[in-house]
Amino acid sequence: MRTLRTVSEVRAALAEPRRAGRSIGLVPTMGALHQGHVSLIRRAREDCDEVVVSLFVNPAQFNEAADLAAYPRDEARDAALAADAGADLLWAPAVHDVYPPGFATTVHVGGVSESLEGEHRPGHFDGVATVVTKLLVAVAPDVAYFGRKDAQQLAVIRRLVRDLALPLRVEGLPTVREADGLALSSRNARLSPDDRRRALALKRGLDAAAAAATAGTTDAEALRAAALAAMREHAVEPEYLAVVDPDTFDPVADVNGAALVAVAARVGEIRLIDNTLIGRH
Numbered sequence: 001m002r003t004l005r006t007v008s009e010v011r012a013a014l015a016e017p018r019r020a021g022r023s024i025g026l027v028p029t030m031g032a033l034h035q036g037h038v039s040l041i042r043r044a045r046e047d048c049d050e051v052v053v054s055l056f057v058n059p060a061q062f063n064e065a066a067d068l069a070a071y072p073r074d075e076a077r078d079a080a081l082a083a084d085a086g087a088d089l090l091w092a093p094a095v096h097d098v099y100p101p102g103f104a105t106t107v108h109v110g111g112v113s114e115s116l117e118g119e120h121r122p123g124h125f126d127g128v129a130t131v132v133t134k135l136l137v138a139v140a141p142d143v144a145y146f147g148r149k150d151a152q153q154l155a156v157i158r159r160l161v162r163d164l165a166l167p168l169r170v171e172g173l174p175t176v177r178e179a180d181g182l183a184l185s186s187r188n189a190r191l192s193p194d195d196r197r198r199a200l201a202l203k204r205g206l207d208a209a210a211a212a213a214t215a216g217t218t219d220a221e222a223l224r225a226a227a228l229a230a231m232r233e234h235a236v237e238p239e240y241l242a243v244v245d246p247d248t249f250d251p252v253a254d255v256n257g258a259a260l261v262a263v264a265a266r267v268g269e270i271r272l273i274d275n276t277l278i279g280r281h
């Protein structure tokens with residue numbers, strides 16, 4: 001596996017494989033790789049001839065300076081994990097490679113980016129859409145891989161790719177979890193032992209909503225109440241807990257098709273998100 005820094009290095013490295021008709025898969029990450037990222041890289045390895053993993057802690061998508069400063073970084077460890085999972089190229093640009101002096105472009109996806117994460121993290125999805133557009137344009141992959149753990153991000157990217165008619169397929173892969181159900185996240189390492197236990201509130205809340213849905217509840221308020229009660233057993237209050245359409249992220253009042261239950265909560269200092277699909281899907 002080779003490590004690249006600049007957009008020109010990426011284009012040069014992919015020119016020959018592209019000419020030879022080899023398929024290219026891209027897995028965008030912010031590093032601090034865990035088994036969730038590994039599942040995306042492995043899937044890209046199965047599907048594609050050339051696997052590119054990008055590693056960039058994107059300042060533009062952090063709406064809290066402290067969160068950006070505390071974000072775990074270990075390129076050597078990430079490179080070893082990415083290589084082991086089957087990556088051919090690791091693109092780890094510096095901030096000035098992605099945002100050279102004078103950079104003044106923002107990609108804004110409307111609609112689906114406005115609610116939930118968009119509302120609670122102002123500017124976050126502009127940062128995501130801008131950097132993902134830059135990654136997609138530089139790599140020009142046949143397939144790009146994202147986790148459903150960040151379900152709204154996935155919906156924003158699907159919208160972006162459709163709207164700009166970018167010639168690639170977007171794959172959304174299932175959330176990888178710890179044995180007890182906690183969704184893997186680079187931020188989990190920063191949880192204190194007590195908060196690590198309380199962090200289960202998110203999954204327990206989602207499970208309670210899913211169980212109520214399976215038992216026949218379709219009213220979103222009743223589903224939310226079931227989830228809230230389960231979260232409060234762990235002394236965690238959600239920042240939001242919503243039943244939404246999985247594509248548009250518009251609120252759903254009565255679940256009669258597929259719906260997504262999405263939750264965000266601060267556990268100690270750490271903000272976590274999770275989601276689950278309910279209903280017919």
Ligand code: AMP
Pocket residue numbers: 028029030031035036037039040145146147148149150173174175176177183184185186
């Ligand atoms: P991040 O490095 O957190 O920006 O995540 C990079 C990619 O990995 C995104 O597409 C995430 O949705 C995905 N991802 C993060 N956590 C998980 C997980 N637990 N399971 C599956 N994919 C994940």
